[in-house]
Amino acid sequence: MTTAPMPATVPQTPAELERPLLVANLxxxxxxxxxxxxxxEGPAPLWWWILFVPSFLALCLLGFCVSYQISTGVGVWGNRHPVMWAWDIVNFVWWIGIGHAGTLISAILFLLRQRWRTAVNRAAEAMTIFAVMCAGIYPALHVGRTWYDYWLFPIPNSNSLWPQFRSPLMWDVFAVSTYFTVSVLFWYMGLVPDLAVMRDRARTRARQFLYGIFALGWTGSNRHWSNYEKAYLILAGLSTPLVLSVHSIVSLDFSVSQLPGWHTTIFPPYFVAGAVFSGFGMVLSLLIPLRKIWKLEDIITMRHIDVMCKVTLATGSIVGYAYSMEFFIAWYSGNPNEGFHFLNRALGPYQWAWIPMVTCNVLVPQLFWIKWFRKNLVAVFIISILVNVGMWFERFVIIVIGLHRDFLTSSWAYYKPTPIDIGTYVGTFGLFFTCFLLFIRFLPMIAISEVKGVTPQSDPHHPLGGAKVAESVPDED
Amino acid sequence: MPDALTKPYGMIAEFITANSVLHAAQAVRNAGFRKWDVFTPFPVHGMDRAMGLKNSKVGWFAFLGGVAGYTTGMLMIWFMNTVDYPIVIGGKPMFSPFSAFPPSYELTILFGAFGSLGGMLFLNRLPRLHNPLLKNKRFSLVTHDRFFILIECDDPKYSEVETRKLLEEAGCRHIELIEE
Incomplete structure (x- = not known):
């Protein structure tokens, strides 16, 4: 039961070892x-209402499109033979991909001890949850008879049949529902100490009661922190293989099939990289305006933007590599169907989708090699939007071009979405932004206690944390 | 019950820097107290060691959750495909651990996550809806920017005068008695 006594003084940090501060201006x-x-706290600002009203109207549009689709049938979508997977699956993969950046920031960067993540993880995790909600709508509708959705789960039904566990589509059910649940648990656990902050600041009875209930009686006890930090570490450790598995399994929905352009082993890592890429695009698109409007420049500093741009550049380059490798293998395999599919991608009737895909995903992010673009918020914002546009086209290219010219030329067709397709997609934006705006309105959008923990004064061995600094650097003994 | 209302619960001492609360925690621990705690707005590095806390047991809950999840997944799929409704598909075996792996893997993570969150709440005895500390106005600064040490009156070493002296020597700014 003996521990080394605390040194009375700490050595002075040499200037060249000082790190730039994560929270600017001390x-x-x-x-x-x-x-x-x-x-x-306080009344909602005007801009919040200006954003909330159209978001809510778009959510109503989603309600209309979904009701119409359920009551009429999947024929209201543009899905026609041979393109039986179209905007529904494109949008499912797109939304779920966006979620991946949130988990990467909250889990993988936590394990890698990237302390800058604290400024952005809360908002990114919320983005994950809302994006997975939007994604989950599509497969539920796509099955056609939505009222039989519970057949997806291993629940006894009147036919005494069980789901087909050899199918990646079944794995997807488990992967996506686990992903959603674990993301919510992780997000909520991170919120508990901050809900206690909100509870202790609350002035009205209603706020005291509601924040108090959800803060679970958190006091900041160190005996609690000790268990809390361990649980946080374990959740990060569990979420890391989870996030890698989710988009891998989504990609297996395609690559386990025998279709040229889908049947490739490169899909799982390529899809995960693409997911993180699009997710960082969305994080930047959301946080750059919020940082400006709410003057959070001291918490989300230019260094944060800079590292996120670099992650976007890295994952975008992986995606670019995967694109070129697909073309190379199509040629190198000597398979005429593969070769035709890839020529059809670049030169076929859907060339208008392939060109923005390559431009936005491969060429545009390369601008982040240049520091000027990483420092210019307008440029970063525009590029982050283009990344999401490009990633939407990527899913469109893979799914629709993969299907529209199948093995029999007699069944070739040209797919077009219907207004209901478009309305459902716009509606999911309504759902996403309604949830996100309510989140930033009622919950702390930055992890308060985590950000406090990365300031120099939080370190008891730092002069700003109260440690006495030795007069001179002690010699090694 | 007027007696119960005025029963003292403990003594809280307030500190303003992470360093001072860490030194004070060491002093309290060396004095041999058992029913005491440190309250901080964020986890302070080195505090577990200064308080002499052992490694958290949350890992066991997560581990048991993970094992339960994997077993559930494998047994469930085996039962459904070989016992309850065996059906030959493509001449393949009734049960294969390979195709059953992805769902079982996801259930491992799902149950493991519930295990770690549930384990954390269980070990911390949360949710706790009544806490004498939360009634104290000054203590509410613990989620803002202050650090506190609480020594409960139930501690065998507690004495109003001696404990106060110890905390004052440890460099605290403000001492208050908390009622139950």
Whole structure:
């Protein structure tokens, strides 16, 4: 039961070893609480209503399109033979891909001890949850008879049949539902100490009660923190293989089939990289305006933007490599169907989709090699939007071009979406932004206690944390 | 019950820097207290060691959850495909651990995640809807920017005068008695 006694003084840090601060301008603990918590206190600003009303109207459009589709049938979509997977699966893969950046930031970067993640993880995790909600709508509708969706789960039904566990589509059910549940658990656990912050600041009875209930009686006890940090670490450790498996399994929906352009072993890593790529695009698109409107420049610093641009560049380059490798293998395999499919991608009737895919995913992110683009917020914002546009086209290219010219030329067709397809897609944006705006309105969008923990004054061995600095650097013994 | 209302619960001492609360925690621990705790707005590095806390047991809950998830997945699929409704598909064996792996893998993670969150809440005895500390106005700064040490009156070493002296020597700014 003996521990090494705390040194009375700490050696002075040499200037060249000092790291740039994660919270700029040496902000105090109290400033962080006040700055972040005040965003969800008081009346809603005008811009919030200006964004919320159209989002909510789009959500109503989703309600209309979904009701119409369920009551009429999948024929209201443009899906026709041979393109039986179309916008529904494109949008499913697109939304679920966006979610992946949130888990990458919250779990993988936590394990890699990237402390800058604290400024963006809460909003990114919320983005994950809402994106997975949007994604989940599509497979549920796509099955046609939505009221039989429970057949997807191993629940006894009147036919005494069980789901087909050899199918990647079945694995997908488990992967996506686990992903959603674990993301919610991880997000909520991170919120508990911050809900306690909100509870202790609350002035009205209703806020005290509601934040108090959801804060679970958190006091900041170190005996609690000790278990909490271990649980957080384990959840990060569980979410890391989870996030890699989710998009791998989504890609297996395609690659287990025998279709040229789908049947490739490169799909799982290529899909995961693409997912993280599009997710970082969405994180940047959401946080750059919020940072500006809410003056969060000291918490989400230019360094944060810079590293996120670099992750976008890295994953975008992996995606570019995968594109070129697909073409190379199509030629090198000597398979005429593969070769035809890839020529059809680049030169066929859907060339208009292939060109923006390559431009937005491969060429545009390469601008992030240049520091000027990473420093210019307008440029970063535009590129982040283009990344999402490009990734939508990628899923469209893979799915629709993969199907529209199948092995029999007699069944070739040209797919077009219907207004209901478009309305459902616009509606999922409504769902996403309605949820996201409610989130930033009522919950702390930055992890307050985590950001406090990366300031220099949080470190008891740092002079700003109260440690006494030795006069001179002690010699090694 | 007027007696119950005025029963003292413990003594809280307030600190303003992470360093001072860490030193004070060491002093309290060396004095041999058992029913005491440190409250901080964020986890302070080195505090577990200063308080003499052992490694958290949350890992066991997560591990048991994970094992339960994997077993559930494998047994469920085996039961459905070989016992309850065996059906030959493509001349393949009734049960294959390979195709049953992805769902079982996801269930491992799902149950493991519930295990770690549930284990954390169980070990911390949360949710706790009543806590004498949360009634104290000053203590609410713990989620803002202050650090506190609580020594409960139930501790065998507790004495109003001696404990106060110890905390004052440890460099605290403010001491208060908390009622149950």
């Amino acid at each position: 902000r105090s603990f109290g400033w962080i609480s006040n700055r972040v918590a005040s965003l969800s």
